[in-house]
Amino acid sequence: MASHDERAALLVARIAGSLNQRLVTLTADITDVLYSEIPDLRADRQLFDLLGASVEGNLDTIFHTLQHNIAPENLEAPAAAMEYARRLAQQGVPVNALVRAYRLGQTNLLELVFDELGGEAVEPELGVPVLERIITVMSVYIDRVSQQVVEVYERERERWLAHQSSVRAVRVQEILAGNEHPDAGASAALNYVLHQNHLAAIIWVTDTGSGDMLARIESAAHDFSGFMGAATDPLFVAADRVTGWVWVPLGTRSAPRRGYGELREFLEARHPGLVMAVGGVTNGPEGFRQSYTRAQRARALAIAAGKNAPVVTAYDDPGVSTVALLIEDLAATRTWVRSVLRGLAVDNENAARLRETVQVYLASNLSNVAASKKLDLHYNSVKYRVKRAAEERGEDFTGDRLAVELALLVCQWLGPVVLTPDQAKGEPTVKGGGGR
Template sequence: MVWSDEPSRIAQLAELFSQQLDAVGAEIVEAIVESLPLLGNDPAIRAELLMLTMWNVRSFLAAARSDDDPSTIVVPPETKLMARTLVHRGLEPEVAYEGCRIAEHIIWKRWLELSAGTVAPAELASVLRRSHAAISWFSTELLHQAIEAMREEQVQIAGGDLSRRIKMVRLLLDGVQLDDDMVSRSLRYDVRREHTALVIWADSGVRPGVLRSVGLSLARAIGAPVPLMIAAAADVLWMWIATPTADEASGLAGIAVDLVDAPVRVAIGPTSPGVDGFRRSHDRALAVHRMTAIDPDGARVLTHRELEVAALASSDEGSAHDFVLSTLGGLAEDTPLCERLRETLRVYLDMAENAPRASEQLHTHRNTVLQRVARATEILGYPPGERRLAVTLALELRRRLHTFR
């Protein structure tokens, strides 16, 4: 089966389609997340899903543009990495099936729209028949390889130590009541102690073992035993450090600032006791990760204490988004000017409306700070001091929420 014996209409469509690639990738991911909310709640999986979607569509379009036989298209190896991530999260192959079905539907819908607007009526039927056959073949092959990789990974870890540890951690995080002594023996990690959960990730690819090395270094730096570590995705590690009391972990954030270098980043939850603390600290670390993973230029080490209010307010992102818009109005717009004014106002309020101190933080002149604050106030339509708490929170949420990215 070939695309065409003549200059291919499909190749031309592929070229046009590639110009919409970013929008198509975002649409596919949003549709998958809406159908499978568990994936969207985890920024690590969401990021992998977007990268995988872009890789797969690019592979298909490259073959289409060069008139390759679709049976020779190579499914990107990243498909198997994503499959292993899904298995390690305790998900079944049905998730891969649903994701492929949604992606194929959106690609075919977009392809139809392009075809109707660019292909001559006399050629449309034959072009669509060949297009549909090629898209269906690629989607089927992609699904086959993803499910095969998931099955292989399930077989590899089934009944093994890794499988037991992953299942045990999942049960703890789901709130299942288990015997503390039995869990501690199984995990080789004392769940009866104080726990500090971390999410360690990289903004770009790192060598295997780098994230674990960072985690072990942090645990050793505070004199803690070997931490519990679970690979959440290719570039994301979940970790728990157990200490006899909360005091031993109190300096962890400061130590992490000195130890963690780009591209590695760390989100640190609060130190909490027992199994409930194991779960609570992890939930808080995940909340920090969700808020900060979308900002590659953000701080390398972030704690829940620093972002606690914003994390709490953003637990319902739809409502938080609306709150930002209603509080900031035009100041929430995505323009370089508004971004500069928001940052100046945020620092100004954080410095108790002290212009000299704010100018030091912003490395600009005091008069510049006052001018920007005056302009921001004009856009707001009211003095920020009148609604200080609301404005401060809205400014922080505007920096953090991925709905504004």
Template sequence: MEALEPAHSVAAGKGIAAYFLANVSSLADDMLRYLIERVPEVGGDAELRGLTLGSCSSNLEAVLSMVRHGIDVAAAEAPVTALEHARAMASRGHSVDVMLRFYRLGHEFFTEKLSELLTESVDDPAVALRTFIDLERYGFRYIDRISSLVAAEYVAELDRRQNRARVERADVVRALLAGERVDLPRAERVLGHRLTGRQVGFVCWADDRGVDLEGYARQVGRFLGAGHALVVADGPLAVWGWASITGEVRTSLTGMATELAGESENLHIAVGSPHSGAAGFRTSHLEAVRTRRVIELSGRPAPSITQFNDVALVDAISRDLDAARAFVAAQLGALAQDDAKERGERAALLAVLDAQGSLATAARVLGIHRNTVLQRVRRAEERRGRPATVKTAELHAALLVSDVLGASVLRES
């Protein structure tokens, strides 16, 4: 087959473009109806319909004018209405795929109209075919370029909105934690979190970035009994979380510890106590933060899950760490040394005090013989320099603090 003379198809293409330009308003109306029938997301939104019509009209006028005047498709820029249409789609939560369907379907609509007009207005089939191919190629390249530009604007708008939402959420959390008065309905709407029930705050953190902290935080929220947990990042290696509880609050997280132990070897979780309302949001969070401090002072290995109630006394005594060391030294004497023998004797004495003096119970807890417990208690009393019956409450507290914090409050061996 002989090559066609390109001049004929170029002239025909410019003529087609001129015809469509003269009727661009009705063509845009027809395209809008075509799109509405096939993209149901547009149907009930008057503003979006208006922007869709504006995008149809401005894109048709742009591409037809470029063809009419022989302008390279590489010079095409997305019309203002097309960019605004992309922003509107992002603001309404429609996916980028739904937005790009407008362009794919719009191209389909234009292809049908082009085919009809060429059939009616170009007598030479060869010229008609060449013109169709040229205009289709140009149209495809235009759509490819413009759809990339509007998709980029869609993503940018989504990022802007998400950033604004994050900033607004962070501001509400900051106000709540500062104890400021807040508009509760607005705060709940911004956070997507109920503030009228009992609040349980918790902190999840890790030593490296390879842990899905937000995922674990949501698991903690579900385990506590909340269908949805509010999770806020605290830097790259920690998140804060809150669960709003309506039913019974779990008093033990043993099951959660067992469940997570096999999933991550690098995860710590600190959980506050349940407290009511917006004030409880702050109080429980502060308890979780103080629990985290105790865990970090203790140097306990991951994974660990600790509730504030289990370390509240240790937290209170160790607020001033130097004072805590002095307290432990004064109550334990030579028993306050960080060595294996003293560690075993302290454990035995603490177990007996926990068991209200029962050697048998202490032996079961420690997994050793009753006589071994008795021997260790006597040696502990000797190191202390006085019997366990002297200042028993202070002794019990010092043993508990040294058991939890270890080297942080004990003398080096």
């Protein structure tokens, strides 16, 4: 006479065999449930047949495992299930949709098992062991196989994105270099409309030892795009592991939704550790290039300014485009600034205070009263500081006012990079780059 365990195993095999005879019908039913209950799986109707093949392969494996008492720990996911995971990764379907499909499939299969078991004349002492065996096999199998398909999904997603990113980067480089006519084909290849208004920006990490930050940078790029009023998804290209380029599609909008002051606050609050250079709004394919070029110039200025630069350097901000041109020959600019400002170009607090006062005084059309209101000082204090500044410089500011204003603007941006080291502190090593 068969033992209790043998009788339970025979009943499990009979139930699995009965279900396997209805494999085609059960596959269709569960496939329909997954397709209707998980919206992300409906992104591409062409994948419906592959979803069915994946369901069939998993059901067939589970039924045979139960029929022949195979250890589920040794099973591998069916080939169709692996391929379906790869295709979902290529389509950008979220991985949680794939995981949910396995859990929902397991729930529906359990209901079928209960129905099948209810139609059997089961001895009372066999009911629990039979259910335990079936549930254990299904749970172990689903857990093991879902982990396998998720790993396949993630590898394929990484590979696919790297491929797509490299192809996109090549096309963008060709357009920026003027080697490709930016027609409708180029827009389709980039999934980005070139005949519209653009706002280009460069986002990077100042700490080059922080590792691969591209995921953070890309997230910030999408966040920034939405904040500035993008009409559709932005175009993002990885320049290297710590730098990304982004074009915000503004459609017919002639200006971003928010100003650069708001953007600075937004970036500091949402993405600390990242800095940005923005190229301004331009139009059409040529504008696509132009905004990027301006962003590159703003970035060069931010890097030269180091810690003196704000978290967002905007090409459209007053003085940025001018100073960005002057840093192309930083040594010559440094010499020129010191020759124009002379004693005012010393890197110490007293000279900095005098430079600020003169800068506001000149911007106030040489009015001590107007400057005093902006600086929140008594007008006699402004008058005294302007006099002291002229003495430090060796002449007043009326003869070459434009040169003085420009030199002060350069000092405001570049600080120690162009200033004369304070001899009282010792001469520090000044570099033209680094920092932001």
